[in-house]
Amino acid sequence: MKLRVAVIAILCTGLCCSFSFNNQAYAQAKKKTPANQPVIMQKITVLNPMGTPPPITLIPQAPRLDTLDGKTIYFVNTGYIGTDRLMEVMSDWFKANYPKTNVVVKKSAGGMTGVDKALWAEIGEKGDAAIVGLGH
Amino acid sequence: MPLIIYDFAKQEAEVALNSGMPGLRIQYFRGPVWAKTNEQLKKQIVEGNNPITGKPVMPELVEKLTKPLTAVEKKTGEIKRDKGQLTYTGTPDELQQMFLDKRYTDFMPVILPTEEKVAEMLKATSHNPDDMLGKMNPGSEAGDNWTYTVKDAAINAVMAGARPEYFPVILAIGSTGHPGVNVSDNGFMSGAVINGPIRDEIKLNYEIGAVGPYAQANTTIGRAWNLLSINGGNCGKVGTTYMGTVGNAMNAINVIIAENERDSPFKPLSVRRGFKENENVVTLFAGWGILSAKDWKVDVWGPNMDYPQIIKDIYNQQDAMFGTIAVLSPPIARFVADAGYDTAEKFTEWVMQSANPAAAAAPPARGPAGTQGLPPAGRFSGGGPVFTVVVTGGSNNNYWCMGGMRPQQAVQIDKWR
Numbered sequence A: 001m002k003l004r005v006a007v008i009a010i011l012c013t014g015l016c017c018s019f020s021f022n023n024q025a026y027a028q029a030k031k032k033t034p035a036n037q038p039v040i041m042q043k044i045t046v047l048n049p050m051g052t053p054p055p056i057t058l059i060p061q062a063p064r065l066d067t068l069d070g071k072t073i074y075f076v077n078t079g080y081i082g083t084d085r086l087m088e089v090m091s092d093w094f095k096a097n098y099p100k101t102n103v104v105v106k107k108s109a110g111g112m113t114g115v116d117k118a119l120w121a122e123i124g125e126k127g128d129a130a131i132v133g134l135g136h
Numbered sequence B: 001m002p003l004i005i006y007d008f009a010k011q012e013a014e015v016a017l018n019s020g021m022p023g024l025r026i027q028y029f030r031g032p033v034w035a036k037t038n039e040q041l042k043k044q045i046v047e048g049n050n051p052i053t054g055k056p057v058m059p060e061l062v063e064k065l066t067k068p069l070t071a072v073e074k075k076t077g078e079i080k081r082d083k084g085q086l087t088y089t090g091t092p093d094e095l096q097q098m099f100l101d102k103r104y105t106d107f108m109p110v111i112l113p114t115e116e117k118v119a120e121m122l123k124a125t126s127h128n129p130d131d132m133l134g135k136m137n138p139g140s141e142a143g144d145n146w147t148y149t150v151k152d153a154a155i156n157a158v159m160a161g162a163r164p165e166y167f168p169v170i171l172a173i174g175s176t177g178h179p180g181v182n183v184s185d186n187g188f189m190s191g192a193v194i195n196g197p198i199r200d201e202i203k204l205n206y207e208i209g210a211v212g213p214y215a216q217a218n219t220t221i222g223r224a225w226n227l228l229s230i231n232g233g234n235c236g237k238v239g240t241t242y243m244g245t246v247g248n249a250m251n252a253i254n255v256i257i258a259e260n261e262r263d264s265p266f267k268p269l270s271v272r273r274g275f276k277e278n279e280n281v282v283t284l285f286a287g288w289g290i291l292s293a294k295d296w297k298v299d300v301w302g303p304n305m306d307y308p309q310i311i312k313d314i315y316n317q318q319d320a321m322f323g324t325i326a327v328l329s330p331p332i333a334r335f336v337a338d339a340g341y342d343t344a345e346k347f348t349e350w351v352m353q354s355a356n357p358a359a360a361a362a363p364p365a366r367g368p369a370g371t372q373g374l375p376p377a378g379r380f381s382g383g384g385p386v387f388t389v390v391v392t393g394g395s396n397n398n399y400w401c402m403g404g405m406r407p408q409q410a411v412q413i414d415k416w417r
Helices: A002-032 A083-097 A117-126 B006-018 B038-046 B057-066 B092-101 B115-122 B150-160 B164-176 B216-232 B307-316 B330-338 B344-351
Strands: A044-047 A056-058 A072-077 A102-107 A129-135 B002-005 B027-029 B077-079 B087-090 B132-136 B146-149 B189-195 B255-258 B281-292 B324-328 B387-391 B401-412
Touching: A044 B092, A044 B115, A072 A083, A072 A117, A083 A102, A083 A129, A083 B038, A083 B057, A102 A117, B002 B006, B006 B027, B027 B057, B038 B057, B087 B092, B115 B150, B115 B164, B132 B150, B132 B164, B132 B216, B146 B150, B146 B216, B150 B164, B150 B216, B164 B216, B164 B281, B164 B401, B189 B216, B216 B255, B255 B281, B281 B324, B307 B324, B307 B330, B307 B344, B307 B401, B324 B330, B330 B387, B344 B387, B387 B401
Parallel strands: A072 A102, A072 A129, A129 B002, B002 B027, B189 B255, B324 B387
Antiparallel strands: A044 B087, A056 B077, B132 B146, B189 B281, B281 B401, B324 B401
């Protein structure tokens, strides 16, 4: 019992001292910075955390067609889910609205990230334009 | 000409620029396409409008095929880029706000990287501050490789609140170029398993709360990885280099796992992957993340538990893209060992014995096979089924986590001291 009282007394003393110390520190700080004066924050210099982006080599876009009549347009399906259906309905629209345009629908063996070299060679040889999808 | 869903327009503008074709003609429309019938696609896309321009999709597409190119679209040459000014001066409050505005942060306050603090961090490595540490991009669809130096990594480590003694681990991770935050709309996460005596040396937590933010080392190493990815690899910018549809909460500090080698009945992961005993190694992972096994499997929780079978059942229902990882607490690992699987290899072989239908349908590998090589930055190595066992955490109860995380590069830490 005596031990418990002693421990409580020590804890209370510590708590009071702590309050007392904090109050003194607060009072000193207040003395240094009067309430009607703003606290001036010191300026510091810090470093830029960015890495370095590479230079960009500009590539001109492919020349455009003067007309679609008599031209061959490839619809290239890169394989994302549902792209086959989208290519089908888009090519149907072309057939209905541009009957003089030859529409070819192909699936790329390269998928979404690779290149189907054989297909690109075919388009280069036989096609006039290519519509490639899908960026999902 | 690319066909792309309009939500990606901001990203595609940046990708086109990075690819050397600023202003590339792209036909946008409202998606998604997936799971729609031909009739829905016809009405919503082919007969719909481009949400950005308000113009009908198909006539606009024809116009883009036939309208002559502008001078800008025909331009050649090179655009040089750099990181911009090397320092910023201001009050701490101003600088915190500026770092936030410039998206140098993870939206939390950072330790401001003064030259003094960065110099202190650099003392933890023998490498030259100007040495190129690595190159990184946010993922294969979203960009080019940015490069960063040892000093860039130190700046980001300071910002994360890391102590200098953690820096060799951060450098080892940064040297791989593996992004902490991947661009994917799936919402991928990244993880790292750390083995060797460095776990105790830098006070990594591998006991209660091991995979969470409950120790300065685990938390700030994960955060430094992310900040280096954001700033060094241009990752995690919503709309351009981050497209996670719902996102992934594990992107906050990644999943940093120090193995509990002391209480594990199995050899450390690094040793199982060919490194020496007591070698300090960090093994990186990419995946969906991990979740309590309690949420993977129902109606099995009671007085009689067949832990190996539960783990196998969960493995058999998981997608093979990132494979399966079992993050076992020591008590569960011991249950597995007591069941006769006294090595992780034996257990792995048994778990993977049955055909996993998802694994059988897995896509082919997208990077080089194997797990210790260095795949191109931003790409994932491997493909097909994989099962990984890691032991960490406390022994206060029979809980553990499972999920999808595929091992990637493994790197020695000590060479970055």
